[in-house]
Amino acid sequence: MGSSETPQLRAVLFDRDGTLVVDVPYNGDPGLVRAMPEAKRVLDSLRARGLAVGVLSNQSGIARGLLTGADVASVNARVEELLGPFDVWEVCPHGPADGCRCRKPAPGMVHSACQRLGIHPSEAALIGDIGSDVGAAEAAGARGVLVPTPVTRSEEITEAKLVARDLAGAVDLLLGDL
Structure with a gap:
């Protein structure tokens, strides 16, 4: 199994934009959704x-009036059409200045997803492309893995405990002790 210090992994949560799908800023158009290479195979x-999979996504375009909740839901539905069903979705509709508890790097979406899945955050991991994804995981007591893209800042890569070249590598890091 795993070491006694690391609880068994029961769920892998993913950032949506830049991790599972190509990032299209403030995308409200399902027709623009393109899966990242290997995302479907990894999922x-x-x-x-038998691991649960979920998506945690900051969608400040809602707070900014650039998207509606319905726009985000239609894009998320397209993500599921391309990548298969997810056990849990969490979307933060707030802007950076709103002071909510859900917007990554706050731990709220990780806590909520784990509660909905019936697991402890230590039994989950969050894979994302920027530091706030890893920060949310760590703040919640979950494992965070950074999969850098061209928009990832070098200091985010330096600060991350776990960094992988791609989604498959991130999952290999997480499952290495199974």
């Missing part, structure tokens, strides 16, 4: 192992 491998 299917996690599902086949």
Whole structure:
């Protein structure tokens, strides 16, 4: 199994934009959704192992009036069409200045997803492309893995405890002790 210090992994949560799908800023158009390479294969491998999968996404475009909740829901539905079903979705509709508890790097969406899945945050991991994703995981007591893209800042890469080249590598890091 795993070491006694690391609880068994029961769920892998993902950032949406820049991690599972190509980032299109403030995207409200399902027709623009494009899966990241290997995302479907990686998700299917996690599902086949019996692990829960979920998506946690900051969507400040709602607070900014650039998107509606319905726009985000239609994009999320397209993500599921391309990548298969997710056990849990969490969306933060707030802007950076709103002071909410859900917007990454705050731990609220990780806590909520884990509560909905019936697991402790230590049994979850969050994979994302920027420091706020890893920060949310760590603040919640989950494992965070950074998969850098061209928008990832170098200091975010330096500060992350776990960094992978791609989604498959991130999952390999997480499952290495199973």
